[in-house]
Amino acid sequence: MAFHAYLMKKTLVILCVFLMGSSAVSKATPLTLISEGNDSVNVSRVFENWMEEHGRTYSSGEEKAKRFAIFKENLDYIEDFNSQGNHSFALALNAFSDMTCAELLKPSSSFRYQDFKLEDLPPNWDWRTQGAVTNVKDQKDCDCGWAFATAAAVEGLTPFYNKPYGKLMNLSEKELITCTKPSWIKGIASYISQIKEAMSYARDHGLITEEKHPYRVADNQSCPDMKISGYEVVPEFDEVALAKAVYHQPVVVVHSTSKRFRAHRGGIFMDADGKCGRGNINHTSTLVGFGTTALGQDYWILKNSWGTHWGEHGYARIRRNTRDKRGVCNLATFAVFPTL
Known part of the structure; x- marks a missing residue:
């Protein structure tokens, strides 16, 4: 202890x-x-x-x-x-x-979805069917999953941006990579810092679409295609709070990986050997939904940035609500979502 x-x-x-x-x-x-x-x-x-x-x-x-x-x-x-x-x-x-x-x-003193009743959560929810998830990307050899995950979470808000004319937009990950220049120090501290910096950049400068120039200098005066008002952190080690947040919008999560996770092809990832949970935080992804199988197994729907050949066409169903408060592969350790 x-x-x-x-x-x-x-x-x-x-x-x-x-x-x-x-x-x-x-x-x-x-x-x-x-x-x-x-x-x-x-x-x-x-x-x-x-x-x-x-x-x-x-x-x-x-x-x-x-x-x-x-x-x-x-x-x-x-x-x-x-x-x-x-x-x-x-x-x-x-x-x-x-x-x-x-x-x-200090943990955030407020969580906007705290009072949302647990019984009001549906057994299954998938933002892909709600028109709030863009296509799966491939970060290739770049250690920048944080940029792809942050962009994916902000993309999830674009249909609600500038109502009633909002539409789903592919936002530029390269802008975040070029303009935020986060620390490359390894470990959870680095990943949390990277996500917070990326969210702060999206708040202060907004993000442009992939169709436009892939990046701009930080003080460019051009009008962004999407801008957020800020971000909130989900209470740690709380998969119920995390589900409440994911029900309302896609959420960025840091997590660890393992050899089995990296080679995952399909089905519900269980981390049966425990190696993913025991590993260091080394990746960032986006939760875009959750569900429960006919056998009663709860799972998360995770959008990765390793291309469509990984997992289930670029996604993975990760076991949810286990005895480990950190969640499978430490998914409940640190989660954050943007706000409009």
Whole structure:
């Protein structure tokens, strides 16, 4: 038990570092602005520039002073880390630089589908039959499932965008890959950071369709084809809450894979040998539905980005509601959905 507590604490610390300081995060404030000396005047100037860049405002002078103190502490940490010169990656300011680790890692206090009654969930639901799922893509050798999964979740909202003229659109994964530049550090911290950055980009800049130029620079003024208002995180280790979210829209999930998962062809994936659940988080997909077989086996409908030759034409039915609260292949560990 103590070992598991140690691993969880270590994971949270790593996650906090990467979310609050990865230099690969898009539009990171360059630290060259303060290389002349980290005095209060320079830090104040950088803080004001950072506030303007990220559109940050505070409700009072006291709140601003509190955020400035946290910002300076994070800045000192980043500069000290980078000055050591013996790391394989660097840190920089980003959208989380005025937050503490505790604030950043605190679970969301609200879940919009929390009050949706369990008995109102249908036994089967498939967004593919509702016109909210585009064709299966193939990420090939690119380690960018997070971009495909995020695009798929946002695509699920396009029929409801600009009502009553909304239509299903194929959105550009390459735009997310090019413009967000997330950290390539392995592990769950990296995957969560990548998804949050991708969602934030879709909120701040919107996404263009695949038919157009496959990417644009982050400050391009052209009108996006789809823009979200934000995103919400599903309560962790809660497959009931996850089902409520999936019933309302496609949902992004991080998960682990295994040799059997990678070679999956059809049927309900059970992870009978447990190797998928014991593996590290190393992939991101989109849940587009759920169901129950005639024999009473509950399952998720997972849209992957490995082409149509994998699984059931690019999809997989993954066992749902098992004894493991993390879900098969850790599907219930971290899930997020965009909002309009």
